[in-house]
Amino acid sequence: MHSIQAYLAAAKADKSNVRKVIIGNEAADLDSMASSLAYGYLLNTQNGEDVLPVMPIARADFKLRTEAVYVFEEAGIILDDVVFFDEVDFEALMSGGTELILVDHNKFSPALEKYSANVSAILDHHNDEGLYQEASPRIIELVGSTATLVAMEFDRADVAVEKDVAILLAGTILLDTVNLDPAAGRVTESDILVAEKILPLCPLPGEDFFANIQREKFSVAGLSTNDLLRKDYKEFQFETVRCGIGSALLPVSQWQDMDNNLMAGFASYAVTNELGVLLSMNAYTNPDFNRDLVIYCVDKEGHDQLLEYLHGSGLELSVIEYPQAQEGEGCISFHCQGNLAISRKKLQPLLADFYTK
Ligand SMILES: [Mn+2]
Structure with missing residues (x-):
């Protein structure tokens, strides 16, 4: 069975020969990380693309993103098969011509700006900074979460969203839109349409899933x-x-x-x-x-x-x-x-x- 987990394990095994890297923004929030995993899986499923999601954070720091730890776990993601920033030779990949797909940002942090020429695609929901005009696709829409745009790409490609991907994307959308609450001023029509489709694939009702994510986000258990x-x-x-x-x-x-x-x-x-x-x-x-x-x-x-x-x-x-x-x-x-x-x-x-x- 082609699961996101199987995809990640295979992508990691081949990480030094990869032709495309997907990376989220330097804040390494749930949207950046979940969207890069799900989008990489989609591209791979769709046309067998050799694409590696890289978490924009060191492995040792991932435990600080307590809400991501929880959502990844719910989705059955095995962390050993996820690649973190300190586990790839980014410089070598980039100078070897590996393409970069940006998710959840459309402008590099100063530290990565030097790799601008490698940018080949963008999927993001921040204000368009007008950079990397040749990127294709170059999808920048001001929705509540990049995860919404990823789910829309599954739709466009006619690839079914399975439970694991649904958990990753729905959890992210709920967090980013404060449980789809219009009063929070984040949610858009697209987020709601996507959530209506993928939430029923998640084991928990939206209300409970959101409450858990929120609780984990504020959890300080085990932190020094x-x-x-x-x-x-x-x-x-x-x-x-x-x-x-x-x-x-x-x-x-x-x-x-x-x-x-x-x-x-x-x-x-x-x-x-x-x-x-x-x-x-x-x-x-x-x-x-x-x-x-x-x-x-x-x-x-x-x-x-x-x-x-x-x-x-x-x-x-x-x-x-x-x-x-x-x-x-x-x-x-x-x-x-x-x-x-x-x-x-x-x-x-x-x-x-x-x-x-
Ligand atoms: Mn985001």
Whole structure:
């Protein structure tokens, strides 16, 4: 039987001779990964094409994409047969003329821009950046999820969507469109039409499947402090100060229960990434939406100056007491952030102002 699993195993076995690579965007979200697997399978089924989906993330980081771990598992995907970015010699493939199919983006990240000449096809739902005009097909439609466009390609090619592909695509569409809810402003007519066709092929009703995916997305079970910091992480260089900001989806109090020496975890993360400042913006719903902020600096003076500045910047911080003694280099403090409107996007320019004055 030609299953997606059989396809992946065969594609992996032949990975160094592959003629086409499919890759999603650098955020490596479920849409990027599931769409590349399903689209590769379609091209292979349709005309025996020698095409390899490559996950745009290192294998060790995949476990941080907890919703993808869950959906892949439901679809019966064996991770050993999936190829991750650190498992191919991308440079060698590209210089050997391997074609690139982009899914879930239509413009390369700066790191991959040099391979622009290899782009041969695009399937995406972001704004069209107008690049790679010779790509064929070049399908860019502003639907809720690339997975919807992949499902439409199955239709066009008259290839049946089997249960495993249905799970991958439907799970992605539900996540991306917030369970097809018009109030979330993501879902389009195409997403709904596709979902109506493929959801009945999934073992769980849409409602339950979505609830599970959502629960897995926010699950922090089994993640270390290092994992929680790197799961959704951005780095900024402000003059001479290198600043990292993580975004963890749990309350500080819960994190303190999971790790009784957060100082050590933050300090070692800062050393590894050569940071002067490491912040964690914690966002969670309990049952209302809340924010907490962790501030770590390599020196106490820097910490106190930054805290004073943030107090004057409208974050409405109040201290969360920390029960355990902290051991390690540097200075750490924990706060409840009363001003919920200040996200990482808004904090970044405030920090830029502070460090470049
Ligand atoms: Mn997407």
